[in-house]
Amino acid sequence: MSLLELDDVKVHFPVKKGLIFDRTVGHVYAVDGVSLSVEEGQTYGLVGESGCGKTTLGRSVLRLVDITDGSVNFDGTDLAKLPAEEMRTFRRRLQMVFQDPLGSLNPRQNIESILSEGMAAHGIGGTREERREKIRDILAKVGLPANALARYPHEFSGGQRQRIGIARALVLEPDVIICDEPVSALDVSIQAQVINLLEELQESLGLTYLVIAHDLAVVRHISDVIGVMYLGSLVEEAPSDALYAEPRHPYTKALMSAVPVPDPEVEDRRERILLTGDLPSPANPPAGCRFHTRCPWAQDTLCATERPALKDVGGGHKVACHFAAEIAAGTVERTAASVVPATREEMADRVVETPAE
Amino acid sequence: MSTKTDKIDRLAELTAQQESSSGASLWREALKRLRASKMALVGAWIIAVFLLLAIIGPWVAPYAPGQQWRGEVFVNRAEFVGARAENWFGLDHLGRDIFSRMLVGARQTLLLGVVSTLIGLSVGALIGSFSGACATLGGRVGQRIDSVVMRCIDIMLALPSLLLAVSVAAVLGQSMTTVMIAIGVVQIPVFARLLRGAMLVQGGSDYVLAAHSLGIRKRRIVLTQIMPNSLSPVIVQATLSLATAIIEAAALSFLGLGNPDSAKNPEWGVMLTQAQNYADSAPMMAVYPALAIIITALGFTLLGEAMREALDPKLRG
Ligand SMILES: Nc1ncnc2c1ncn2[C@@H]1O[C@H](COP(=O)(O)OP(=O)(O)O)[C@@H](O)[C@H]1O
Ligand code: SF4
Ligand SMILES: [Mg+2]
Numbered sequence: 001m002s003l004l005e006l007d008d009v010k011v012h013f014p015v016k017k018g019l020i021f022d023r024t025v026g027h028v029y030a031v032d033g034v035s036l037s038v039e040e041g042q043t044y045g046l047v048g049e050s051g052c053g054k055t056t057l058g059r060s061v062l063r064l065v066d067i068t069d070g071s072v073n074f075d076g077t078d079l080a081k082l083p084a085e086e087m088r089t090f091r092r093r094l095q096m097v098f099q100d101p102l103g104s105l106n107p108r109q110n111i112e113s114i115l116s117e118g119m120a121a122h123g124i125g126g127t128r129e130e131r132r133e134k135i136r137d138i139l140a141k142v143g144l145p146a147n148a149l150a151r152y153p154h155e156f157s158g159g160q161r162q163r164i165g166i167a168r169a170l171v172l173e174p175d176v177i178i179c180d181e182p183v184s185a186l187d188v189s190i191q192a193q194v195i196n197l198l199e200e201l202q203e204s205l206g207l208t209y210l211v212i213a214h215d216l217a218v219v220r221h222i223s224d225v226i227g228v229m230y231l232g233s234l235v236e237e238a239p240s241d242a243l244y245a246e247p248r249h250p251y252t253k254a255l256m257s258a259v260p261v262p263d264p265e266v267e268d269r270r271e272r273i274l275l276t277g278d279l280p281s282p283a284n285p286p287a288g289c290r291f292h293t294r295c296p297w298a299q300d301t302l303c304a305t306e307r308p309a310l311k312d313v314g315g316g317h318k319v320a321c322h323f324a325a326e327i328a329a330g331t332v333e334r335t336a337a338s339v340v341p342a343t344r345e346e347m348a349d350r351v352v353e354t355p356a357e
Numbered sequence: 358m359s360t361k362t363d364k365i366d367r368l369a370e371l372t373a374q375q376e377s378s379s380g381a382s383l384w385r386e387a388l389k390r391l392r393a394s395k396m397a398l399v400g401a402w403i404i405a406v407f408l409l410l411a412i413i414g415p416w417v418a419p420y421a422p423g424q425q426w427r428g429e430v431f432v433n434r435a436e437f438v439g440a441r442a443e444n445w446f447g448l449d450h451l452g453r454d455i456f457s458r459m460l461v462g463a464r465q466t467l468l469l470g471v472v473s474t475l476i477g478l479s480v481g482a483l484i485g486s487f488s489g490a491c492a493t494l495g496g497r498v499g500q501r502i503d504s505v506v507m508r509c510i511d512i513m514l515a516l517p518s519l520l521l522a523v524s525v526a527a528v529l530g531q532s533m534t535t536v537m538i539a540i541g542v543v544q545i546p547v548f549a550r551l552l553r554g555a556m557l558v559q560g561g562s563d564y565v566l567a568a569h570s571l572g573i574r575k576r577r578i579v580l581t582q583i584m585p586n587s588l589s590p591v592i593v594q595a596t597l598s599l600a601t602a603i604i605e606a607a608a609l610s611f612l613g614l615g616n617p618d619s620a621k622n623p624e625w626g627v628m629l630t631q632a633q634n635y636a637d638s639a640p641m642m643a644v645y646p647a648l649a650i651i652i653t654a655l656g657f658t659l660l661g662e663a664m665r666e667a668l669d670p671k672l673r674g
Binding site for chain 2: 022059062064088089090091092095096098100103104105106107108109117118121122165168172
């Protein structure tokens with residue numbers, strides 16, 4: 001059994017309106033039935049456009065948002081049904097690194113206070129001096145100077161702040177760390193450093209990661225398995241190499257076609273897929289296949305009426321598309337409008353927009 | 358009353374605890390920056406002079422506030438006595454020395470501003486923090502409680518402040534205490550909304566989410582993370598409120614609800630409103646208290662604004 005198993009997890013946020021008392025007038029189906037499992041010591045990469053529910057899914061694992069339905073099995077315990085106080089103690093083993101390094105650090109707490117608070121909450125570390133010793137050790141691990149202890153978050157650079165965020169998670173000696181777009185707020189030159197740090201820590205501490213990104217490039221190298229999310233559910237899941245070698249779902253194909261290839265020869269011939277329309281609102285998702293409003297391969301049958309399940313197509317490669325096999329075999333055509341000949345000039349405006357939040 | 362003081366005490370205790378464990382240098386640094394600010398310096402000087410006057414005023418005043426010069430001021434003939442060697446600011450409509458009354462009045466004015474603001478601050482902060490705590494950690498029931506409390510506060514806010522103060526004064530009868538309570542009550546919803554609003558903002562911030570994910574208890578998160586970060590707007594508002602309290606007191610006394618014993622206990626607001634009746638023939642009679650009120654209000658406002666800047670951690674260099 002995997003260390004972390006999500007089964008049909010749903011997170012629906014009620015939309016409220018009302019003058020005196022709030023009435024529920026609808027729901028935002030932020031996460032709508034996601035099942036995935038993360039093996040111990042491995043990295044699961046979760047990608048998808050902004051607003052597709054990645055953050056919400058990550059938070060639901062730690063029960064930072066209310067889980068509407070489904071189960072989150074961690075090491076044999078269903079977190080979704082745990083009483084609040086037990087869930088609190090479980091949080092030691094499941095930690096989170098946030099997207100916004102500065103915003104996720106209390107401006108009025110110095111680094112020592114930030115790092116020792118979690119230990120105090122779980123009664124680990126013993127005396128103040130012992131805790132400090134441990135914090136120094138962790139600071140060295142994440143590459144921060146020991147004199148950082150008495151300083152405040154605003155005194156550090158973006159990359160250093162994210163290291164503080166990582167250190168805060170590490171002091172509790174967690175089994176799983178959920179990294180919610182850990183580098184998207186950082187300078188490109190710093191991103192690789194932080195990703196490398198995460199990899200090193202995984203190796204030396206045997207950590208299990210769920211890494212969230214809106215950009216395939218970020219998760220490519222560190223993930224063992226990648227899941228692609230669209231509008232609240234997974235559309236494709238495969239071992240990292242298999243997904244890159246042969247993306248099967250039309251949405252993944254579109255995402256991949258937006259990533260430039262370093263080889264100019266290949267780049268010039270690269271096929272590009274244009275996604276028309278915007279991401280539909282998760283408050284009012286399309287019926288049938290969620291992707292049918294933008295899918296270049298959408299067919300008249302099934303697509304608009306039946307929601308495809310995530311099915312194994314062999315070798316642990318799972319796809320949620322009625323026509324996955326036909327598309328792979330080339331027996332269904334895609335609409336002409338979506339075919340864009342690749343030119344280098346077009347490199348600048350990417351086909352699939354993945355705006356940073 | 359005892360439960361209230363308990364709660365305020367606990368609040369003070371917990372924020373103090375926060376300061377000693379982590380935020381100490383931050384507050385210290387804020388103070389340092391406050392000292393470097395010109396705005397704060399001017400404000401502090403004005404307030405210092407005001408405080409000094411409030412303390413020594415009655416002793417240094419050349420005359421007793423009730424002492425009258427008879428046969429010199431004739432209101433119905435619009436004959437007034439302006440500034441002269443004997444009476445630096447001249448005489449008022451009853452022939453009393455305005456300079457002495459200004460000096461003596463400083464104390465009453467300060468007392469009024471401080472006490473009414475304290476009433477508003479303490480009650481408002483209690484309601485606000487209760488409501489804010491309910492909203493941020495109380496789940497569905499808490500959010501219900503919060504919305505009921507806030508609707509009541511909104512109703513109070515919607516009433517014109519003067520009407521609210523007059524209603525309170527009408528119930529309590531005419532006295533200085535009445536004015537303080539009435540003005541204090543008017544400030545309650547402002548402080549309550551402010552603190553609760555700040556708590557909600559902080560409650561939704563990423564670092565609070567991070568604290569949750571660390572497994573820190575909700576109550577502790579509210580007290581050590583949300584509260585300390587929500588206090589600075591309240592502190593700033595308190596400083597600003599001192600200024601408005603003095604002006605509102607003037608309005609209340611204009612309606613005849615102020616200090617009944619204004620002969621012996623002059624107060625700037627009362628003096629200003631009395632002077633309004635003679636604005637045509639003796640404008641200076643209004644100018645002195647008006648200037649004093651404006652300058653004092655300015656002093657508190659300057660200090661308040663400087664504090665707002667100094668307390669903003671993002672501005673720290
Ligand atoms: N607390 C919330 N209440 C209501 N809607 C929310 C809440 N949090 C997120 N959403 C909505 O859920 C959807 C998914 O958001 P999110 O999980 O942040 O996406 P991502 O991290 O992939 O960008 C968005 O449409 C967002 O507006
Ligand atoms: S099911 Fe239809 S609409 Fe959905 S991805 Fe497959 S082809 Fe496209
Ligand atoms: Mg996100």
